[in-house]
Amino acid sequence: MIYKRLNYSILVLLFTFSVSALFAQDQAAVEAGKTLFKNNCASCHNKNMKDKLTGPALAGTEDRWSEFPPADLYTWIRNSQSLVSKGHPRAVAIFNEFNKLPMTAFPSLSDGDIANILAYINCTAAGNCPGDPPPPPPGGDIAVTGADTGNNNLLYVFLFLILALLAVILARIISNLNHIAAVKEFGADAPARKTLAEILSSKGVISFAIFAAVLFGGYYTVRNSINLGRQQGYQPEQPIKFSHTTHAGVHKIDCQYCHDGARRSKHSVIPAANTCMNCHKAIKVGSTYGTAELTKIYASIGFDPKGDTLIKNYDQLTDKEIEAIYKGWISENYIKEKNMMDAEGEALLASQWDGIVAALTDKKTGDTKIQGPIEWTRIHNLPDHVYFDHSQHVTVGKVACQSCHGKVEEMDEVKQYAPLSMGWCINCHRETEVKFADNKYYDNYYEMYHEQIKNRQRDKVTVEDIGGTECQKCHY
């Protein structure tokens, strides 16, 4: 009878374990697929899976390939041209639909890789990927608690349930064993075996439950209040697909060419559209997005890319007039490429115009004017009570941008790399030696510390030594 119950419990346990294992496995696959997609596919396929970019929207891909053996789709992704040359019906159809634009071959992707990418495509299209962070509230002042905490909670619940189940099972076993022992010893006089309800309502169990609740509650309250306002890993989508990989990485444009505030002021400053125009007056059609993204810059400041002039009285034009100017530019380019305007061109025109309107207007503030600055979403944001100055670090301290912002030149979309917590600032101040040599800002300190170093009273000077951990240096 004990054994029967045990068997049953083991079954329940196994079931719970396998459900949670499956869940974790699923999530790992989708995460891997996401990375592969970003690195290999996102330059041509929209990551929302629903809109066209250079290549088709990938939502529903597996359905469209369902009448062929699954291996065909895998072959397509590894080398699409091999299928096209064999006359595979789906391959030929989609190849022609996209004007015979060949897709890059990916011979190095394994079956597992491709399965992961497809899993990521499917769940993104359906909007139910495991581990999706909850959507951040729109706009600048964001309080996202570490983007990866959302799904962990589910795991914690699973773990908790498993532990609870184990506890109940153990309690039952102990009680049964006690009973057996008692029956052996006292025979029929043995005290009645405790029922489950009796065990659960005993003093010990109740006080344990209260203790656990207080512990958990306290832990979560403290953790959440520490994370409040922190947003490490925050990577919002920006109104223009501006890529640091393209600009700072491939084309090696110096960070301070655009963020020229970093050298001389508190703020690094996001460049104005005029800085972009230094180059994009000439580069008007991009190799990745064509007219879709660059036209947004022109519409924000009223640059007419057809005549290479600034439009007079741009702020007095109606939305219809503005629409005509930029749709004219987009369709001119389309016709130049395809020799005609067709249904696909009309669709492209409509979607690019919608993109421009979305990038330049701001639903949150009710701003519907198409002219005006590009509304970049702010990523880094220290609380108001903290004083931080870029020039102090960049010019005086000679700290590289990458020490605090990570490898921005490899980010297509900027992501907050550091936690921006007080501990993060202080740790670096404790560890970093001040760079005295050839640094006119340190002349005063230099004399003082030089003596001490010469007399072997100290072997190095850190930022902490010159006051970098005093509260009022960082707090107003």
Ligand code: HEC
């Ligand atoms: C250089 C741009 C480019 C890249 C990079 C790219 N694709 Fe494509 N993809 C296309 C184009 C263009 C098509 C349309 C067919 C054609 O013209 O060859 C396409 C078609 C497809 C199709 C067929 C869709 C259908 O409905 O039949 C799939 C699936 C696909 N791509 C998956 C991928 C995956 C997965 C990756 C990354 C591993 C990727 N693509 C990377 C350009 C690209």
Ligand code: HEC
């Ligand atoms: C061609 C101009 C340009 C260059 C060069 C450039 N950036 Fe940027 N940077 C921008 C624009 C525009 C944004 C705002 C859009 C975005 O976040 O992608 C930005 C955003 C950022 C942000 C996020 C700001 C925030 O909202 O918190 C950081 C950090 C940053 N850049 C660092 C760098 C570093 C480091 C380099 C050099 C490796 C660099 N940038 C080079 C134009 C540039």
Ligand code: HEC
């Ligand atoms: C110093 C020159 C320079 C500056 C300044 C510059 N860009 Fe670029 N940008 C380039 C080059 C070069 C390319 C690559 C063009 C290509 O691949 O077709 C590019 C590509 C782009 C693209 C991708 C276009 C596509 O469809 O492939 C976008 C979007 C873009 N830039 C936006 C901006 C914005 C916004 C700014 C201002 C914050 C800016 N750029 C400033 C040189 C510059």
Ligand code: HEC
């Ligand atoms: C010592 C660390 C550190 C270094 C070095 C650093 N930054 Fe920052 N950066 C920060 C912090 C912290 C913020 C957030 C500031 C705020 O919210 O007031 C920030 C914000 C930014 C922003 C957003 C706009 C702003 O000024 O608030 C940009 C852009 C930026 N940094 C670019 C750069 C560039 C480019 C460099 C190198 C020339 C650089 N940073 C060097 C820590 C650093």
Ligand code: HEC
């Ligand atoms: C990567 C290392 C690093 C990080 C991270 C860092 N700092 Fe610094 N900080 C330095 C260096 C180096 C100096 C020395 C420059 C100087 O002497 O002015 C400095 C100096 C300062 C000073 C001037 C101290 C003085 O004695 O005048 C202040 C204020 C400051 N940092 C604030 C901050 C804040 C706020 C943060 C976090 C948001 C931060 N720092 C993060 C490296 C760092």
Ligand code: HEC
């Ligand atoms: C090197 C810079 C620096 C120094 C020195 C510094 N702080 Fe902070 N402090 C910060 C930053 C950055 C934050 C914001 C942390 C966050 O948002 O998580 C902060 C936050 C705080 C907060 C708000 C609670 C919190 O964690 O958000 C308090 C209180 C505080 N500091 C007190 C102090 C006291 C007291 C001292 C002196 C012993 C001190 N700080 C020294 C950078 C500093």
